[in-house]
Amino acid sequence: MFKLAVLASGQGSNLQALIDQVHAPGEAEVVAVLSDNPKAPALERARKAGIPAQAVAPTAGEGREAFHQRLAAVLDPYQPQLLVLAGYMRILPESFLEHFPAIINVHPSLLPAFPGLDAPRQAIEYGVKVSGCTVHQVDAGMDTGPILLQAAVPVFTDDTPETLHQRIKPWEHKLLAEAVLMWRDQRWK
Numbered sequence: 001m002f003k004l005a006v007l008a009s010g011q012g013s014n015l016q017a018l019i020d021q022v023h024a025p026g027e028a029e030v031v032a033v034l035s036d037n038p039k040a041p042a043l044e045r046a047r048k049a050g051i052p053a054q055a056v057a058p059t060a061g062e063g064r065e066a067f068h069q070r071l072a073a074v075l076d077p078y079q080p081q082l083l084v085l086a087g088y089m090r091i092l093p094e095s096f097l098e099h100f101p102a103i104i105n106v107h108p109s110l111l112p113a114f115p116g117l118d119a120p121r122q123a124i125e126y127g128v129k130v131s132g133c134t135v136h137q138v139d140a141g142m143d144t145g146p147i148l149l150q151a152a153v154p155v156f157t158d159d160t161p162e163t164l165h166q167r168i169k170p171w172e173h174k175l176l177a178e179a180v181l182m183w184r185d186q187r188w189k
Contacts, residue, residue, distance in 0.1 A: 002028040002184040005080035007071075007088035008035050012042025014086035014106055017173030019049045022180050031078040034071065036090060052078075068096040075100070082183050085138060086176065094140050103138040104183065106176045108168045110150055111136060115143035120168065121161040131155050131164060133172045135179040148188065149175045 004022075008015050015033060023030040033046035038055035046053035056074050058067040068090075075083070085105040097103065109119035111134040114126070123131040132152040139145035151171040155164060182188060 001026075002082070003031045003078065003080050004028055004082040004084055004180060005032040005034065005075055005078055006030060006042075006046075006084045006086050008033060008040060008042035008086045009037045009089040010040055010042060010087045012040065012045040012086065013169060014084075014172055014176055015042045016045050017177055018084065018086065018180065019045065019051070021173070021177035023049065023051070028180055028184055031080055032075065034074060036067075036071075036088070042087070064091070065093050065095060068093050072096055072099050082180065084176065084180065091142065092138060092140075097138065097140060102183065104135055104148065104176075104179055105138050105143070105145070106172045106179075107134050107136065107143050108132075108165055108172065109143075110134060110152060111143050111147060118161065120164040123155060124159055124161060124164060129155055131168065133168050133175060135175045148179050148182070151175055 006015050018030060022028045030051050033042060033051055033053045034056050035043050036057055038057055043053040043055060056071050083100045083103040109123060110132045114122040130152050132150060134147055135149045136147050137145040153167050
């Protein structure tokens, strides 16, 4: 069985999509969910699905490198073949990327446009007529890795960042699950 682990910092709606579309049907096994936020609802979603879930929060004075070394040590026993960032809000250091070379992320914009935080707000402020989401391989930059899948949604004149993101979310869920299966089946060019 193809094994993936998920890093999440928040609500876990992308995680839930993976549970519903990939884990529950037996397409791939979510072997662990880790969060840097002990209060993240994503942890409870994982537990309800019978998936091991653990908060691994940075400690006071712990640098990014040291924190991610500790996170890697928690992930290692699960031996994930793919690591999925599902709303994980930290930049991964180079050493973590070398340790786990297969990492994908979902981002609420049509990258390379609007990387980083608040992409729907950035799209509205810029005045684009089309936005969307991207699943990409993670590299050392901020949302700069190779693009794997994208989906476009219109931006309406009365959109707020929240309404736009709500229209993007179903596409995030669909593409993230599709990307996991494509990765599993080695269907990347």
